[in-house]
Every structure is written in C-alpha cells, then in structure tokens.
Amino acid sequence: MTSFKDKLDKELGEAPRFTQQLQERILHNVVQQDKQPRRWQYPAIIIGAVVTLLFLIVIGPWKQVDTSKRATFVELAQHEVKQFTSTYNWEEDTFKAGRAGWILGQQVYKKDSETKLIANTIQKAVVSKKDNDYYAFRDIWVEFDNGQVVQLKIFRNDEQLAFSDRHTNIFYKVEDDDIASAFIAFMVKDKKDIGFGEMFAFFIIAFLLVWLIEKAIRKKFSIPKEPKYINTGHQRTTYIAKFIQGGTLILYNIYGWFLYTAAICAFLVVFMMSAIVIDYYYGRKEKRHYVTIGSFIVLVLLIIVFIIYFI
16 A cells, blocks of 8 residues: 555655645635625615605605595585594694504594494584684594595583584584583593503513513524624614614604504514614624514514503
C-alpha cells in the first residue's frame, strides 16, 4: 500500500492541488457573495402595504354613502324598524352611530320591544322649529324592513324629545310626552358604562400576558433579545415602518377613524404583519419572527375578549 502511494505521489507531484492564486480567487469570490446587498423587495412590500392601508382608509367604506338608501320621516314612518344602533354624542356637528359591527362603542337593538319603541317615537314626531333649549343627546342609525336607513340626531329638553334628520336637516319634535319619556328612560337605562378600574385592569393583564408569551417563546427557541437590530438595513426598514404607522395614527386622530372597527382592524393587521415580515426577513436564522407571531396571536385574542366584554 505504501509503495502504491509513493508511486501515485510521483505521478501527481507533491504540489498542492489548489495553487495559492486559485485559493485567493476562491476566497475573494466567497467574500464578494457575502457582501452582496440583501434584496430590496421585502422592505418595499412592507412599506407598500402600510401605504396601501393609508389609501384604503382615505377611500374606505365608512366614507361612502349610499344615497339611494336614505329617506325621510315622511317616507319611512309607516315601515317597520328592523334594527337600530345608538351611541351617546353631545356634539351637534358630528355623528357617531352607524351600521351594526362598523362602529365601536354603540349599542345594537333588534328586539321587537326595542324596535317598536323607536318606531312609535318616530311616528309621533312632527316638523318643528328648533328650540335653543334643546341639547344633543344621542345619535341613532335606523334600518327599516325595506332596507332603507335614516340617521337621527336626538335632542333633549328636560323630558321633551326631538329629532334632526341628518340627511334633510329637518327638525322634528315628539308630541306624545309619554312616548318621549319612555324612550328617554330606555336610552338612559341602557347606557353601558365602562369603569376606569375595569379598563386599567384589562390593559395591565394584557401587558403581562404579552410579556409572558414573549419571554416563553424566547426561552423555548433560544431567541436573543440583543442586539435589537441585525444590521443597518433591519434598523432602517423598522424606522421607516414605524414612521408611516405614526403618521397613520395621527390621521386616525384627526379624522376620528378610531370609531370604525374596519379601520382599527386593518391598522392592527398591517402593523403586525409588517413586523412579522421584517423580523422574518432579517432575523429568521435566529427565529425572531416567532416572537412577533406569538404577540400577534395574543393581540387577536385580546381584541376578541375586549369586544365581547366591553362592547
């Protein structure tokens, strides 16, 4: 075996198979491949998704009004009320009630006793001149059995009741004092108050739950907490996404979009999905996106609990 090896070495020579020049060239190519910039498509998709959210908010369904389904008291007084929603609003120049499921913080009424009460109240309303003694009390969105809807601004003056049709701006007074008193008593009794203590406890529990889930996921998959950013690209993309999200929150506050369920859900989904994509693209080797996915799941569950319990 040794003689065969010696013979083979003489034929092949003792020089290394890879020359020094070839080794340097291979090493140079490996270094160049490592220095290739990451693809820009993922950050572009993230930023584009957030910008698309802003565009959808501006032209969203809450801005569109179907004028064919609007009607006045005269047209709808004889129809049966299918359902109506109501919310407190002391401002005369705003309207905060809408279709069930679209607006947060409002009550939905579908029972026969409830729909008959609002129907009788509407039928007893007559056109009148607005009295300065009346003050805004509630906003009501009413849907009738024929599919038509009407937006009513409710006003009070002690035990007297009045309406303003948002479509026609015609002012109506309810002449039947008994019906007016019954309707006011029903609205006041059905008020759903959310205490500060309940809200504070809910957010504390939510914060602790998210913190525990994040800690458990990091321990389970050995995900490091530091460094916060993998590289400069990770940091830059995160800052751009946060900047756009901050601008979105400012628009929400200016235009009152926090009332709309669709707007809030769309923002939260895009916010969390963009975070998941960023963490996956830059930190998938460390499984950083597992933490974001876990937080997203907890957030969805908390939103469901909040809607069920508080709304």
